[in-house]
Amino acid sequence: MAExxxxxxxxxxxxxxxARGAGALGPWSEALDRLAAIAADxxxxxxxxxxxxxxxxxxxxxVDVAGQGLTPELQNxxxxxxxxxRLQVLPEIRDLFVDLKNEHEGVKEAEIASAFPLDDATLAxxxxxLESRFxxxxxxxxxxxxxxxxxxxIAIGDEVIDASVRGKLANMAAALKN
Numbered sequence: 001m002a003e004x005x006x007x008x009x010x011x012x013x014x015x016x017x018x019a020r021g022a023g024a025l026g027p028w029s030e031a032l033d034r035l036a037a038i039a040a041d042x043x044x045x046x047x048x049x050x051x052x053x054x055x056x057x058x059x060x061x062x063v064d065v066a067g068q069g070l071t072p073e074l075q076n077x078x079x080x081x082x083x084x085x086r087l088q089v090l091p092e093i094r095d096l097f098v099d100l101k102n103e104h105e106g107v108k109e110a111e112i113a114s115a116f117p118l119d120d121a122t123l124a125x126x127x128x129x130l131e132s133r134f135x136x137x138x139x140x141x142x143x144x145x146x147x148x149x150x151x152x153x154i155a156i157g158d159e160v161i162d163a164s165v166r167g168k169l170a171n172m173a174a175a176l177k178n
Contacts, residue, residue, distance in 0.1 A: 005096070015028060015032065016097055016101065025105070049088075058082050062087065115151060134156060
């Protein structure tokens with residue numbers, strides 16, 4: 001939802017600046033992953049929207065569920081979100097934070113859809129070739145899509161490389177129509 005992203009952006013920016021200043025981008029990213037998962041849970045969403053819970057009760061519940069390992073800075077961040085009724089946008093905050101972190105570190109997200117499972121050697125070769133082509137480090141996620149028939153479809157940012165049989169068939173069909 002675009003509105004949630006707009007609401008989340010200043011919090012993600014603030015979290016990124018805090019984490020970068022402390023040299024703790026990795027730990028903050030991991031903590032935000034955990035906090036976003038908690039905020040996205042159906043039971044927790046019901047608690048977040050429950051008007052009977054005070055801000056202090058909601059904060060304590062959230063911190064208790066998060067468990068050990070929340071630094072005082074992260075606890076303060078959660079408190080600010082609770083006080084401003086923004087816990088529900090934690091997944092968007094996490095996504096924006098990861099984007100800022102990746103940009104800072106020169107990393108890009110790559111999504112590879114393959115018709116068949118890729119072995120480790122093939123994936124390593126593909127990753128090396130893509131990192132060379134895009135001149136940056138890549139975080140790769142792989143998914144299976146049997147509808148591709150064969151080959152792979154790669155999305156990095158707004159660029160898509162369709163080396164699938166389905167994509168080639170669609171291109172041939174379009175060429176035959178012209």
